[in-house]
Amino acid sequence: MSWKLVLALALVARSAPLVAQNGNGSGTTRLAGRVPAAALPAIDSIIAAAAAESLPTEPLVQKALEGGAKNIPADRLVNGVRRGLLQLRQARAILGHAVPGQSPPEGHVAAVAAALARGLSGPIVERLLTLAPDEPPGPALHAAADLVAHHFDPDSAADLLVEAHNKGLRGVRLLDVAVAADHELQRPGGRTPSEALAHVRAMLPNLRPGRP
Amino acid sequence: MSPLDPRLQEALDGERDPGDLPADLRDAYARLNAVTHVLKTTPPVSVASRVMAEIRENPAPVRRGPARRLIHWLGRPRAVTVRLRPVWTLALAAGLATVLLLPWSNGGPTPGVAQGIASFVGHFPGARSVEVVGSFNDWSRGVLHLNDDDGDGIWHAKAVLPAGPHEYMFVVDGERWVSDPLAGRYVDDGFGAGQQNSVLIVRPVSAQP
Amino acid sequence: MVNDGAPDIEVVAQVLGGDGEAFGILIRRYEPGLLRFATRMLGNPDAAADAVAESLVRAYRHLAQCRDPGRLKSWLYRITGNRCRSHLARRHMNDISLSDAPPPALVDGTDAWAVLERGEQVALVERALAALPAEKREAFVLKHVEGMSYEEMATVTGARIPTLKMRVHRAREALLAALEEVVR
Numbered sequence: 139m140s141w142k143l144v145l146a147l148a149l150v151a152r153s154a155p156l157v158a159q160n161g162n163g164s165g166t167t168r169l170a171g172r173v174p175a176a177a178l179p180a181i182d183s184i185i186a187a188a189a190a191e192s193l194p195t196e197p198l199v200q201k202a203l204e205g206g207a208k209n210i211p212a213d214r215l216v217n218g219v220r221r222g223l224l225q226l227r228q229a230r231a232i233l234g235h236a237v238p239g240q241s242p243p244e245g246h247v248a249a250v251a252a253a254l255a256r257g258l259s260g261p262i263v264e265r266l267l268t269l270a271p272d273e274p275p276g277p278a279l280h281a282a283a284d285l286v287a288h289h290f291d292p293d294s295a296a297d298l299l300v301e302a303h304n305k306g307l308r309g310v311r312l313l314d315v316a317v318a319a320d321h322e323l324q325r326p327g328g329r330t331p332s333e334a335l336a337h338v339r340a341m342l343p344n345l346r347p348g349r350p
Numbered sequence: 351m352s353p354l355d356p357r358l359q360e361a362l363d364g365e366r367d368p369g370d371l372p373a374d375l376r377d378a379y380a381r382l383n384a385v386t387h388v389l390k391t392t393p394p395v396s397v398a399s400r401v402m403a404e405i406r407e408n409p410a411p412v413r414r415g416p417a418r419r420l421i422h423w424l425g426r427p428r429a430v431t432v433r434l435r436p437v438w439t440l441a442l443a444a445g446l447a448t449v450l451l452l453p454w455s456n457g458g459p460t461p462g463v464a465q466g467i468a469s470f471v472g473h474f475p476g477a478r479s480v481e482v483v484g485s486f487n488d489w490s491r492g493v494l495h496l497n498d499d500d501g502d503g504i505w506h507a508k509a510v511l512p513a514g515p516h517e518y519m520f521v522v523d524g525e526r527w528v529s530d531p532l533a534g535r536y537v538d539d540g541f542g543a544g545q546q547n548s549v550l551i552v553r554p555v556s557a558q559p
Numbered sequence: 560m561v562n563d564g565a566p567d568i569e570v571v572a573q574v575l576g577g578d579g580e581a582f583g584i585l586i587r588r589y590e591p592g593l594l595r596f597a598t599r600m601l602g603n604p605d606a607a608a609d610a611v612a613e614s615l616v617r618a619y620r621h622l623a624q625c626r627d628p629g630r631l632k633s634w635l636y637r638i639t640g641n642r643c644r645s646h647l648a649r650r651h652m653n654d655i656s657l658s659d660a661p662p663p664a665l666v667d668g669t670d671a672w673a674v675l676e677r678g679e680q681v682a683l684v685e686r687a688l689a690a691l692p693a694e695k696r697e698a699f700v701l702k703h704v705e706g707m708s709y710e711e712m713a714t715v716t717g718a719r720i721p722t723l724k725m726r727v728h729r730a731r732e733a734l735l736a737a738l739e740e741v742v743r
Contacts, residue, residue, distance in 0.1 A: 168488070200485050201540065204517075207489040208527060210541045218540040252515060256537045256549070276515060280551060284535060310553055348553070354732050362703075362731060363724070378735060385734055386703040388684045392591045393598050397612040402583055404616050409579045464576035467568055510572045510628060554576060 168199060173206035173215060180216040184223050193226045194244045197251060225251040232260050236267035246275055253279035262292045269303050277312045278303070284316035288323065290331050295319075298335050305343040314345045354378070464554025468509045468516075470496060471532055475503030477522050484518025484547075486511050491521065513554040517547040563587070568628040575623060582619050589632060590615070592705055593639050599700045600643040602689045610646055614639040633714040636705070640697060640715055647693055687737035691730055698723050699730035 173181060181202050188195045201222045205215035229250035233242040253263055258279060266278045278299055285295035302315045315338060322334035329337070338345070358375045360366035368379050474480050480496040486509070487493045496505035517537060520528045529536060533548030561573045563584055573581040590611065597607035597614075618625075618638055625634045688696055701707045701715060702723075709720045716723065 200489070200517075203489040204485070204539065204547075205541055207483055207491060208539075208541070208545075214541050214543070217542060221540045252537070255540065256535075280515065280535070280549075287535065310551075313551065352732070352736075354728065354735070359728050359731070363709075363727075381738065382703075382731060382735065384680075385684050385687075385738070388680050389599055389688070389700070389704045390595070391681070393594045393604050393607065395594060395604060395608055396590060397594070397608050397615065398583065398586045398590060401586055401612050401615045401619075402580075404612075405579050405582060405619055410620055410622070465572040467572055508568055508629070510568060510575065554572075 169202055169206070173202050174212040177202075177205075177212035177215050181219050184216070184219050188223055188226060191227070193223070193230065194248045197226065197248050198222050222251070225254050228254060228260070232264050233267060236264040237271040240271070249274060249276040249279060252276070253283055256280070256283040256287070258283050258286065259292060262286075262296050265296050266299060269300060270308075273308065277309045281312040281316045284313065285319055288316075288320050290319060290335065294332070294335055298339060301339060302342050302345075307343050307345070310348065311343075311345070314348050315342075317348060318345045464513050465510050466513050466552035466554045468511050468550055468552050469506070470509070470520075470530065471504065471506045472496060472520050472528075472530065473503055474498075474505055474520075474522050474528075477503075477505065479523055480505040481521050482507070482509075482518050483521050483527075484516055484550075486516045486518070496520075511550075511552045513552050516550045516552065518550060519545075519547055567631040571622060571625065571628040571631065574619070579619070582622075585618075585631070585635075586615055589635050592632075593635060596636065596700055596705055597639055597643055599688060599704060600640070600693070600697060601646055602685060606646055607643075610642040611639060614642045617642075630711075630714060633707075633711050636701070636707075636715045637717075643697075644693065683738065684734075687734050690737060691733055694718075695726045695730040695733065698726035699734070702727045 169178060169181060181198075185195050185198050185202075188198055198219050201219050202215065205218050210218065226247060229247045230242060232250055232254075233246060250263055250267070253275075254260070262282060263279060266282055267275055269278060281299055282292070282295050285298070286292050298319070299312055299315060302312060307315065318338045318341065319334050322329055322337045323331060355375055357366060357371060358378055361368040361371055361375075361379055362382060368376065371379060470482050472480055477498075480498075481491065482494040482496065483489050483491060494507065494509060496507045498505045517539075518530070520530055522528055527545065529546045530548035533550060535549035535551070536546040537549055539545045539547050561569050561581055561584065565573075565584065567585070567588075570581050570584050574585075593611045593614065594607055597610045598604055601607050601610065614635065618635055625631060627634070688699070691699065697716065698712065698718075701712045702709075707715070709723055712718075712723050713720050718726075
């Protein structure tokens with residue numbers, strides 16, 4: 139093998155990680171000038187790790203851009219991006235457990251990570267993932283997170299969403315379940331969360347659609 | 351060519367009642383109105399079929415790529431009276447935010463993903479500027495501004511955004527980052543200071559009944 | 560699916576979502592005004608039709624760059640104004656096509672305008688308008704024919720409001736003077 143060929147191969151091998159980083163348009167090029175220079179190497183490393191693990195990198199790029207826009211100090215910014223990577227790993231693990239034997243779509247991993255960020259527990263997430271493994275999980279997960287944010291019991295919230303799904307509500311309509319539950323809770327005269335959920339259950343599947 | 355009397359110019363600009371003009375200026379006012387009336391005839395032609403033929407022959411590709419390329423704002427909002435509730439609820443949020451229809455994506459639009467309309471409203475009396483910064487514009491400043499044309503402290507705007515979830519915050523007077531109290535959904539931003547991003551879920555227009 | 564009465568922002572969203580046919584709603588909505596504007600700018604209905612068609616196709620292709628669908632109208636007029644200026648730059652102003660008929664013979668007096676046939680009035684006004692410099696002609700047409708506010712005109716032309724007011728004022732003076740010259 140001539141030295142020229144060796145050199146060429148070495149150059150290709152050297153550039154491969156950069157290509158992997160920037161392969162989907164994210165990474166260094168978008169972050170340059172947007173995040174503190176001191177944070178760039180660590181952030182690049184985190185994004186590269188995600189790419190190497192076949193995890194979505196866009197949520198991490200977004201988190202870095204967000205931190206830069208908010209003028210977050212470099213160390214906390216890096217920690218925020220690293221936390222995002224951990225959530226993505228956890229999300230894929232939960233998906234693997236809920237739907238074993240299948241490689242989850244990138245969008246599903248990001249959606250589950252977003253649900254974890256909103257405070258949903260792993261078991262609740264896993265339960266909702268089994269509802270319809272082939273459907274994007276985002277709507278059901280956000281609906282559950284909405285219910286939990288309004289102090290409904292997580293398991294009861296998941297029960298209601300499962301029932302709504304079984305009665306034919308899909309996608310965005312599951313978010314309407316959360317809106318309806320909150321409406322019931324806000325009614326004059328007061329209702330307990332259990333009463334509110336019971337009222338919504340009785341209305342299924344005829345819930346008022348959310349407005350545009 | 352002699353300059354027109356400023357009173358006539360003001361009347362033509364709608365800044366003075368033409369009834370207040372003296373007779374000679376009223377004649378000139380009437381003459382210019384007659385001129386504009388003549389010019390307002392619409393040509394009896396149409397280019398619609400030729401434009402649509404061109405569009406059908408060469409349709410624009412459905413937008414792909416970062417969400418920041420797909421952002422549109424309604425710049426002239428109507429006056430909105432917002433009764434602010436002490437506790438922000440999903441019901442109010444549902445009235446202001448559109449809701450997702452499938453498919454959800456990883457953050458950027460997927461081929462064929464539809465667009466939806468997001469409404470942003472904030473009560474910031476005394477503010478000089480209010481903008482929205484979020485995942486839909488790569489957290490870029492100076493892109494999406496709210497308006498308060500009537501100066502009542504209610505700032506609002508609309509945007510066409512890709513369907514799906516978006517995180518955002520308001521930035522008031524260029525420096526104060528504020529969660530949207532009407533969002534109804536929040537998520538810790540993960541930077542350790544307890545700051546909450548607002549979460550918006552956008553439904554495509556095509557999903558409307 | 561959006562209907563013909565849907566607000567601009569909804570139609571824009573529909574088009575950007577892949578429904579090119581929805582752009583027809585925007586064409587129907589804005590074509591009459593754009594054709595009127597372009598005809599007054601170019602003085603030639605065929606050239607105006609070309610300019611408006613080119614502008615609408617361009618608007619469709621660059622719809623995602625309309626950062627403010629609530630001001631779609633201003634954006635469309637801006638594109639059309641630019642297209643008209645390009646057309647004008649390719650030929651001198653003096654070449655603007657007008658009726659070859661001589662100006663009508665008018666009797667002196669304040670009722671001279673009233674005794675003209677409609678077609679003679681149109682010819683008279685078009686001739687006077689065509690004699691204006693393009694910037695003043697554009698400002699006058701946007702203000703008085705298209706009924707725009709100075710704020711909208713600033714969005715369309717990129718000029719400052721005081722500049723636009725000056726152009727409109729001068730256009731009024733020139734038009735009145737031109738009409739009085741014919742009457743005299």
